[in-house]
Amino acid sequence: MFKVTIDNKSIEVEPGTTILQAARMIGGDVVPPAMCYHSELKDSGGKCRSCMVRVAQGSAADPRPMPKLVASCRTEVMDGMVVENLTSPQVVDARKAVVEFLLLNHPLDCPVCDQAGECDLQNLSYENGTSVSRFEEEKRTYEKIDIGNLIQFHPNRCILCYRCVYAADQLTDKRTHGILYRGEKSEISTFIHQAVENDFSGNMIDVCPVGALTDKTFRFKNRVWFLKPMDAHRECTKCSGKATIWFRGDEVYRVTGRKDKYGEVHDFICNECRFEKKESADWTIEGPRKIESYSVINQNHYRNVVIPSVINPIKETME
Amino acid sequence: MERKIILENIEVEGIRSLEVYRKNGGYKSIEKALKTMTPDEVVNEVKTSGLRGRGGAGFPTGMKWSFIDKKSGNPRYLVCNGDESEPGTFKDRYLLMNIPHRLVEGMICSAYALGANTAYIYVRGEFKQVIGILNEAIKESYKAGLLGENILGSGYDLDLYVHTGAGAYICGEETALLESLEGKRGNPRLKPPFPAIKGLYGCPTVVNNVETLANIGWIVNNGGEEYAKIGIGRSTGTKLISACGNINNPGVYEIEMGLPVEEFIYSDKYCGGVKGGKELKAVIPGGSSVPILPKELILKTAGGEPRLMTYESLSEGGFITGSMLGSGGFIVYDEDACIVRNTYNFSRFYHHESCGQCSPCREGTSWMESVLHRIENGEGKMKDIDLLVSIASKIEGNTICPLGDAASWPVAAAIRHFRHEFEFHVLHPEIVKNVKHGSLEKYMEVPAVTGE
Numbered sequence: 001m002f003k004v005t006i007d008n009k010s011i012e013v014e015p016g017t018t019i020l021q022a023a024r025m026i027g028g029d030v031v032p033p034a035m036c037y038h039s040e041l042k043d044s045g046g047k048c049r050s051c052m053v054r055v056a057q058g059s060a061a062d063p064r065p066m067p068k069l070v071a072s073c074r075t076e077v078m079d080g081m082v083v084e085n086l087t088s089p090q091v092v093d094a095r096k097a098v099v100e101f102l103l104l105n106h107p108l109d110c111p112v113c114d115q116a117g118e119c120d121l122q123n124l125s126y127e128n129g130t131s132v133s134r135f136e137e138e139k140r141t142y143e144k145i146d147i148g149n150l151i152q153f154h155p156n157r158c159i160l161c162y163r164c165v166y167a168a169d170q171l172t173d174k175r176t177h178g179i180l181y182r183g184e185k186s187e188i189s190t191f192i193h194q195a196v197e198n199d200f201s202g203n204m205i206d207v208c209p210v211g212a213l214t215d216k217t218f219r220f221k222n223r224v225w226f227l228k229p230m231d232a233h234r235e236c237t238k239c240s241g242k243a244t245i246w247f248r249g250d251e252v253y254r255v256t257g258r259k260d261k262y263g264e265v266h267d268f269i270c271n272e273c274r275f276e277k278k279e280s281a282d283w284t285i286e287g288p289r290k291i292e293s294y295s296v297i298n299q300n301h302y303r304n305v306v307i308p309s310v311i312n313p314i315k316e317t318m319e
Numbered sequence: 320m321e322r323k324i325i326l327e328n329i330e331v332e333g334i335r336s337l338e339v340y341r342k343n344g345g346y347k348s349i350e351k352a353l354k355t356m357t358p359d360e361v362v363n364e365v366k367t368s369g370l371r372g373r374g375g376a377g378f379p380t381g382m383k384w385s386f387i388d389k390k391s392g393n394p395r396y397l398v399c400n401g402d403e404s405e406p407g408t409f410k411d412r413y414l415l416m417n418i419p420h421r422l423v424e425g426m427i428c429s430a431y432a433l434g435a436n437t438a439y440i441y442v443r444g445e446f447k448q449v450i451g452i453l454n455e456a457i458k459e460s461y462k463a464g465l466l467g468e469n470i471l472g473s474g475y476d477l478d479l480y481v482h483t484g485a486g487a488y489i490c491g492e493e494t495a496l497l498e499s500l501e502g503k504r505g506n507p508r509l510k511p512p513f514p515a516i517k518g519l520y521g522c523p524t525v526v527n528n529v530e531t532l533a534n535i536g537w538i539v540n541n542g543g544e545e546y547a548k549i550g551i552g553r554s555t556g557t558k559l560i561s562a563c564g565n566i567n568n569p570g571v572y573e574i575e576m577g578l579p580v581e582e583f584i585y586s587d588k589y590c591g592g593v594k595g596g597k598e599l600k601a602v603i604p605g606g607s608s609v610p611i612l613p614k615e616l617i618l619k620t621a622g623g624e625p626r627l628m629t630y631e632s633l634s635e636g637g638f639i640t641g642s643m644l645g646s647g648g649f650i651v652y653d654e655d656a657c658i659v660r661n662t663y664n665f666s667r668f669y670h671h672e673s674c675g676q677c678s679p680c681r682e683g684t685s686w687m688e689s690v691l692h693r694i695e696n697g698e699g700k701m702k703d704i705d706l707l708v709s710i711a712s713k714i715e716g717n718t719i720c721p722l723g724d725a726a727s728w729p730v731a732a733a734i735r736h737f738r739h740e741f742e743f744h745v746l747h748p749e750i751v752k753n754v755k756h757g758s759l760e761k762y763m764e765v766p767a768v769t770g771e
Contacts, residue, residue: 046509047677049717068716074509097713101682134706137689160675179504179675182487184685186675 002079006030006053007087019072019083020051024262030085031262033095033124035102035209036161037073038264044166045073048159050098050124054091057082069094092128099128105139105184106210107156115211117224117296120263121159142187147177148195150216150275151205155187158212164188164204171200171268188212199238202274206257206265217275218254225296227253229289234282238270244289245280252278261292321588322549324537324557325530326573329417335452337459340420346465348539352428353473356539361432365535367543369555374400374491374528375606375646376721377630386515387433388523396524397430397438398500399532402484402491404443405606406668407648410559411529413571415442415449419456423479425535427465430477432535433525438479441496444486453481488672492720493526494518495674506676507720528646530559550576554629558644564651567591580604580626580633581618584651597653601736604633605645607665608725610732611658612642638732658740662733663691669726680723683714687730694741697748704741708734 001012004022007030013022021039023031032053037045045051051073055066060080069091072083085091103125110116142155160179165188168177177196180189190196196204205213227246234241246254255274257265277283291297323329333339340346352361366381387395399422403411415422422440430438442450457479460466468476482500484490490499494508497519518524534556538546547555554576563569566584568591574583583589584599593599602617603609619625621640626632633644652661670688675681687710693699711727718724734741744751 046719049677049679049719052717071509071719075511094713094717097717098678100713101678101686104682104686135686137686159678160681162676181675182489183670183673183675184681186681 002077002081004077004079004081004083006083007085013077015076017077019053019055019070019075019077019081022077023072023083023085032072032085033120033127034073034262035120035124035159036163038163038166038207040264040266040268041163041166041170041207044161044163046071048098048102048161050095050102052091052094052098054084054088055081056084056088095128096130099125100130100134102159103129103133104135105156106159107139107141109157112220113157113211114214114219114224115157115208118259118263119211120209140184145189145193146195146216147190147213148197148201150202150271151196152214152216152219153188154212154214157210158188159210160186160188161209163207163209164213167204167207168196168201171203172196172198174198177204199270199272200268202271203257203265203268206259206268209263215254215275217278222248222253227297229291229297231258231286231289232283233286234273234277234284236270236273239273240267240269241273242267243269243273243283245283245285247280250280252280252283254278258289321573321575321578322557323573324546324549325414325421325533325559326418326571334418335416335420335456337420337456337463340418341463345420345536346424348424348536349427349465350471352431352539353471353475358432358434361428361539364538364543365432368534368538368546369543369550369553370531370534370538370546371554371630372528373530373534373558373647375405375608375643377644380527380531383515383527384429384433384525386513387525388516389434391523393522394437395433395435396519396522397426397433397435398493398496398519398524398526399426399438399440399529400491400493400496400526401440401442401446401449401529402496403529403646404445404488404491404672405608405646405648406665407563407603407650408561408606408646409563410561410571410647412446412449413561414529414533414559415446416452419449419452420460421533421536422453422529423456423460423465425532426479427470427477428535428539429525429527429532430479431475435525436476436478438477439500439519440479440481441490441500442481442483443491444484450481450483457481487674488668489674489720489722492722495720496526497524506674507722509719551627551629552631554631554644558628558647560628560647560649562590562649562651564649565594565597565653565656566651567594574628576627576629578628580628583628583649590649590651593651593653595653597655599651600654600656601652601658603642603648603650603652603729604628605643606648607650607668608721608728609643609645610638610641610728611652611661611736612640612732613736616640616736617642638728639735642732658733658737659691659695659744662730663688663695665729666691666726669722673722673726674720677719677723679714679717680719680726683710683723684726686710687714687726691730694744695751697744697751699741699745701742701745704734704738704745707731 032051034051035048052069053072057063059078145153176190176194229244232245244258328343370380371377489495490505492507495505499505514524561571585592599614601613603611621636630644634641666688670684673680673684711731714723714727
């Protein structure tokens, strides 16, 4: 077992555990945010740079610090490693820089975005973003693309985390989905606007950390914070059948995978469960889904609200 | 007298062919290495030589080789990085076009030292002519029994292939190169694991620059100690420098490490002075990614010592007053060069070549380009200059691969040393709009105002 210390909190973990996984075992403030990493998707992570931490001591055997900040989602722990997350001003600065870069070309159209309320980028920028942008140029824009009749792709909102690429690659059988072009002009696309059509394509919506991939059967139907999420299951031959169904009154508005508190789905569901079973009679209800108290989805039932450690942006501007 | 190692016999007619190359002493090192030395002995000779990577980072080659994982039992690979695409650098192309067997010879010795039975030369896609020359050289070597099975009866097998890139600067980064070689999109990998543990097809791999490998034959022939005698301190051997810009004799020169920069610029043996008798303004000593230095800092260090062409001397003073030897792309600017335009040009290049994988580089390079475009076209504001410094510092060190650093260093350095030119562009938009090229210094009687 390796002993690792993150922000002065220690834990013993199996060799091969990444810093991020170790931090999640400790929980609380020491957990770095992650946009592109998804524990169920092989090779994901390392791209968005929001989870970067400082390694103040490489290991007990080699106590030198690492020269650069490292992506905690892909760096494995060593015995005696000392990691700084929020305790390092360098990390906090780098994270602010990453948020600024991610928001440069992001349209910030949260008021009309289906993801609002359950968006990882919203959470990240709420904690680390600034109130004003230094970017004066025109944002890059694209047309919306329909990826089949179930999913709509909104490239303006995409932060190129590659999660959907890995999901399409690893969960589905035909790879038609990837990245075109390079640099700032990179875009997620299907080859010559083909539809992604297979039983698990809907999971691309769940793994998207922003509102770039949205459920066409749910588009503009409702805001997520008006809905009541319930854990439910059904007998399904294709998938585990374990889902979260979102009610308003007695009506089922949408079906998604069960996202944990880091926004990750561990039981991927099939398209039949997601898009076709929208009657409560189709499902066996287990009970209300536990949502983190700080989440907007907790619809006016805020309990133990933690005020985020961000300086009042308005006050900052005034001064 | 200057020693030639890599470009030795370059002037001999027909040196490109195996026959002439062998007549002039080529391929002796193979017999020596394969028949009289063990692989570890070759590695030790390279360690003793103090040879450092010639691609830019200057990492000791012997040490890189000793990291290769020999325990895993997986096949090992040697990959030659011939994706030379750094603006201002053209030394590898010159070497490959004129004396390709120098590389093939070096690669056979190196592959033997590493225990690799397959080696690849990854050549930049634009080098159409080079690819033909290399393939011809390899064909000749196969025929002569220098490649293939049981080389020269030693029982050692090696296959050597040329792989052509598709024209991406990023594929010069070693892990992006490996991805590209595997037939994937050229995105750099996260490190660790380093290629020495998990490289090509997940097997232990060493990636070396063309010039680095071209040195190996000489080291095997003459011994590492002899090599270490050339040069100064930890910068041993010779270095190919591709000199370009406003000089009288642009071209590729092989210099002994430790040559004073002043001599290199003004001596008739090398650059031959600044073109048209103009004043020297600035120099980028190691390809577009390294910081630019003004005349007073390139000829002498901040401490007043003459600056030498070595890894240490050029980087003396850190990035505040120093630069890097880099890949040896020596770009000289005369008094009429516009640093702002030049910086804009570089940042446009890095914007175009970013792979787009990680956010700081993808978004930051395009942001820097657009801000510089504004300043260059007389639409900049004073705060844009500080904004550029801030963006550069936020990209640097926060990216997956060194392209982010390479994009931010030239911008930060140009502003550090030539801030007055940026301010001039902001304060005199009318002049800037009309005078696209050349110096703005002559309009500079107007005292520059600093700050807002």
